[in-house]
Amino acid sequence: MTVSVLVPSSLSREAEDKREATRKLGYVARAATIFRADRLIVYPDPGGDDGRFGDGFVETVLRYAATPPYLRKEAWGKRDELEAVGVLPPLRAPSQTGSESNGSGSTRQGIVTEVGPEGRVRVNCGLQHPISLNTPPGMEVGEGERVTVRISSRRPVRAKLVDEPSPGFAVERTDLPAALGREDAGVRIAASRYGEPLTVGRLETLAGRVERDGMTVAFGAPERGLPDILGIDQGAIEAAYADTEDDANVEPSDLRTETGFDLWLNTVPNQGSAVVRTEEALFATLAPLSLRA
CATH class of the missing domain: 3.40.1280.10 (SPOUT methyltransferase, trefoil knot domain)
Incomplete structure (x- = not known):
């Protein structure tokens, strides 16, 4: 719907x-x-x-x-x-506040700050520093594009790009x-x-x-x-x-x-x-x- x-x-x-x-x-x-x-x-x-x-x-x-x-x-x-x-x-939307939980399922919006070789990108998603992530198969992103990042752990940071709209x-x-x-x-x-x-x-x-x-x-x-x-x-x-x-x-x-x-x-x-x-x-x-x- x-x-x-x-x-x-x-x-x-x-x-x-x-x-x-x-x-x-x-x-x-x-x-x-x-x-x-x-x-x-x-x-x-x-x-x-x-x-x-x-x-x-x-x-x-x-x-x-x-x-x-x-x-x-x-x-x-x-x-x-x-x-x-x-x-x-x-x-106070979920996509704006993020989740304080370290469990899987926490998603945040991010901005691609750099596109590197072999499908890797650097993304600013409001953590202490931009993080380097692999691009999912079939997903193409450019510098400055907004993406959705799913975070499974914050300390240490474990995250991945997901090809889905942000909340x-x-x-x-x-x-x-x-x-x-x-x-x-x-x-x-x-x-x-x-x-x-x-x-x-x-x-x-x-x-x-x-x-x-x-x-x-x-x-x-x-x-x-x-x-x-x-x-x-x-x-x-x-x-x-x-x-x-x-x-x-x-x-x-x-x-x-x-x-x-x-x-x-x-x-x-x-x-x-x-x-x-x-x-x-x-x-x-x-x-x-x-x-x-």
């Missing part, structure tokens, strides 16, 4: 300064970590970018947040986009149609206040589909929800669900064809604030959708 979370490049459009924008992205990264997202995808919203904190800023800060602390200095150095990263909350989420940038068209997209959900209200009955039906197929959940930006970003009349969404409200197993097919989403879902149906921020919507949406049937 794959979980993908989609956020727009205009995510920080209302932030007053870089510190506030960075803090906001930190909460997005926290939500992706807590609810075990596999991918955090930044999709373009040209109509919402204000030129200050566009997709380059959003993607860079999220990638930095997803990088284990022991690799950040080497991986990123100094960049203008990262001036305020001190306000980022710690993610935690990957940050990507692609457009909405491409993200929704992935073979592993699963149930494609648009989080919107104009969608179908999430109820216990709907969640019971949806949880089984998500557990079986995975899900892709997309969110809008401040003052630019998904209908605005996609250029869709919000009334059309409400009207589509008004025709299917008596059957939780039926989705409005015309809306699905037009937008690419299987379901438009309102996960805060009785919101007490006029505005639910995107980072708040992530927690409100991913929490119930993480429940299992």
Whole structure:
């Protein structure tokens, strides 16, 4: 099961300064970590970018947040986009903290610092010094590439490269149609206040589909929800669900064809604030959708 979370490049459009924008992205990264997202995808919203904190800023800060602390200095150095990263909350993902156990199964991210002869590489994985490791058969790595290291002992160090993704989420940038068209997209959900209200009955039906197929959940930006970003009349969404409200197993097919989403879902149906921020919507949406049937 794959979980993908989609956020727009205009995510920080209302932030007053870089510190506030960075803090906001930190909460997005926290939500992706807590609810075990596999991918955090930044999709373009040209109509919402204000030129200050566009997709380059959003993607860079999220990638930095997803990088284990022991690799950040080497991986990123100094960049203008990262001036305020001190306000980022710690993610405490397994791939970032490592395991204090000396038993097998402890994995860490590493960066290849040198490629030597006969398939050997030197890897910085946050230990006292870079370590020399053999490359598994069929695996090719280059200098600067991130890899996964499985550690069986720390004193003395015994480790090996493994050809598998690291724990935690990957940050990507692609457009909405491409993200929704992935073979592993699963149930494609648009989080919107104009969608179908999430109820216990709907969640019971949806949880089984998500557990079986995975899900892709997309969110809008401040003052630019998904209908605005996609250029869709919000009334059309409400009207589509008004025709299917008596059957939780039926989705409005015309809306699905037009937008690419299987379901438009309102996960805060009785919101007490006029505005639910995107980072708040992530927690409100991913929490119930993480429940299992």
